[in-house]
Amino acid sequence: MNYPNGLKKENKENSFSYTNYANRGMSLESELNITNEYYRQIDKAYIYKKPTPLKIVKVDYRKNKVTEGYFDTPSTTDYNGLYKGKYIDFEAKETTSTTMFPLNNIHPHQLKHLENIEKHGGISFLIVRFTKLNKTYLLLEKDLYNYLQTTTRKSISINYFNEKAYLIKDKYSPRVDYLEVLDKIGGI
Amino acid sequence: MNYPNGLKKENKENSFSYTNYANRGMSLESELNITNEYYRQIDKAYIYKKPTPLKIVKVDYRKNKVTEGYFDTPSTTDYNGLYKGKYIDFEAKETTSTTMFPLNNIHPHQLKHLENIEKHGGISFLIVRFTKLNKTYLLLEKDLYNYLQTTTRKSISINYFNEKAYLIKDKYSPRVDYLEVLDKIGGI
Numbered sequence: 001m002n003y004p005n006g007l008k009k010e011n012k013e014n015s016f017s018y019t020n021y022a023n024r025g026m027s028l029e030s031e032l033n034i035t036n037e038y039y040r041q042i043d044k045a046y047i048y049k050k051p052t053p054l055k056i057v058k059v060d061y062r063k064n065k066v067t068e069g070y071f072d073t074p075s076t077t078d079y080n081g082l083y084k085g086k087y088i089d090f091e092a093k094e095t096t097s098t099t100m101f102p103l104n105n106i107h108p109h110q111l112k113h114l115e116n117i118e119k120h121g122g123i124s125f126l127i128v129r130f131t132k133l134n135k136t137y138l139l140l141e142k143d144l145y146n147y148l149q150t151t152t153r154k155s156i157s158i159n160y161f162n163e164k165a166y167l168i169k170d171k172y173s174p175r176v177d178y179l180e181v182l183d184k185i186g187g188i
Numbered sequence: 189m190n191y192p193n194g195l196k197k198e199n200k201e202n203s204f205s206y207t208n209y210a211n212r213g214m215s216l217e218s219e220l221n222i223t224n225e226y227y228r229q230i231d232k233a234y235i236y237k238k239p240t241p242l243k244i245v246k247v248d249y250r251k252n253k254v255t256e257g258y259f260d261t262p263s264t265t266d267y268n269g270l271y272k273g274k275y276i277d278f279e280a281k282e283t284t285s286t287t288m289f290p291l292n293n294i295h296p297h298q299l300k301h302l303e304n305i306e307k308h309g310g311i312s313f314l315i316v317r318f319t320k321l322n323k324t325y326l327l328l329e330k331d332l333y334n335y336l337q338t339t340t341r342k343s344i345s346i347n348y349f350n351e352k353a354y355l356i357k358d359k360y361s362p363r364v365d366y367l368e369v370l371d372k373i374g375g376i
Contacts, residue, residue: 039190046308048264053239054254066242069254076236080268086274120234121273 028094028136031175032079045179047081047088048142064148075109077124083179084188086143087122089114090178094129100155101128111148114141123188127168127178130158137165216282216317216324219363220267233367235276262309263297265312272368272376277302278366282317288343288372289316299336302329311376315356315366318327318346325353326369 031051039045048058053075058068059188067091085120091114093105106126117124124141147156182188202228220237227233241263246256279302281293305312308330312329327344331352335344352368370376 040304043307046304046310050261051239051241052244054242054244054257056242056298058241066257066259066260068255069242069257071252071254082275082305082308082310085275087273087310099373116228116234117270119231120270122275122312123232 026175028092028127028176029078032092032127033177035174035176036079040180045083045088047079047083049079050076073107073109076113077110082161083123083182086188087117088118088182089117089122089124090127090129092129094131095097096131097155098130098132098158100157101130101161102155104154111144115145116147118142123182126175128161128165130161133158134140134170135161136170136176137161138167138168138178140185205251214363216280216315216364217266220280220315223362223364223366224269226268233269233276235267235271235273237267238264261295261297264301265298271311271370274376275305275308276321276370277305277310277312278315280315280317282319284319286318286320286346288345289318289349290343292342299332303333306330313368315364316353318349321346322358323349324356324364325349326356326366327353328338328373328374 008107008140016187036045036047039047054066054069055072056066056069059066063148077089079092080087080089082088091106091110093101095101095105101113114124114126118141126134126139126141126144128139129136139161147160166185168178168181170174171177217237224233224235224237227235241260242254242257243260244254244257247254265277267280268275268277274314279294279298281289283293300347302312302314306329312331314327314329315324316327317324327349332344335348335352354373356364356366356369359365
């Protein structure tokens with residue numbers, strides 16, 4: 001209900017609206033980092049972004065400087081941590097599409113990783129932002145898994161998000177309050 | 189009992205002994221990576237080493253190559269994951285000292301991190317290898333915390349490890365079977 005259809009706007013750098021906090025040109029990653037810092041400060045949860053995986057080839061040790069490194073294919077996800085004693089693990093992605101989320105955004109290793117987390121008793125999910133729609137969804141691993149079992153398509157339709165995923169409310173603080181969604185779903 | 193005093197040897201690259209698996213010139217980090225891979229393969233636990241934190245300054249995107257990066261001070265630990273539904277988090281360090289573990293090996297942020305993990309319901313610890321003694325210990329966060337509360341010393345004596353920490357057996361596979369120690373301690 002925070003997202004009346006008539007009010008959708010293009011996402012512009014530095015555009016600012018007092019009623020639409022997502023529309024500030026800030027990346028989902030930055031907003032999640034701020035959100036996780038907020039959760040840590042109020043001692044609600046202890047969740048971090050992992051460093052970017054990099055194969056380090058050459059180092060200038062006098063300067064503590066890497067002069068040659070290559071981006072590695074990630075085998076795990078970007079975020080993990082603890083909430084109410086439970087292991088939390090997720091990947092976050094943005095898309096400019098208004099109709100679907102392209103699955104080539106996520107490596108097969110990462111899908112397997114999310115599945116393994118659930119198998120070992122953790123809670124895993126995707127956070128997907130449709131930037132042009134100003135909508136950010138939380139899709140639980142089980143719903144992602146079920147989708148992948150029944151299709152060979154290389155994308156997930158926005159309709160599936162509307163049907164199965166949970167909309168994360170657009171707030172000032174914390175910016176992307178995904179734990180509120182987990183609280184509502186229950187089971188933690 | 190795997191470590192008779194009379195048999196201690198210098199740790200040499202490529203030296204090999206059939207009865208002493210730790211003494212192969214392999215780093216603790218490499219052995220832990222192999223151990224965690226083994227745990228994942230037999231589906232016992234799901235624990236990973238995090239990538240090295242790096243501040244990436246310059247990237248050649250055509251080559252997917254980092255040409256300037258600087259090592260960041262770690263704010264978290266190197267390893268985390270899931271075992272029997274519990275969040276596991278630890279830091280691993282080697283020392284060539286035979287009498288004490290220097291605390292400047294660990295950043296204050298990391299000590300606080302280990303403490304926060306316990307506070308939020310996870311299980312955290314240090315794995316410390318005294319390379320010249322061929323001994324690898326698991327020190328639970330609570331025992332690390334208690335030590336730090338009662339001393340201003342900048343090191344932990346080997347005596348404290350012998351008194352409070354758990355010796356991790358020296359095996360062929362998995363190399364550093366730290367989960368066996370957690371199983372014995374109980375509570376997971």
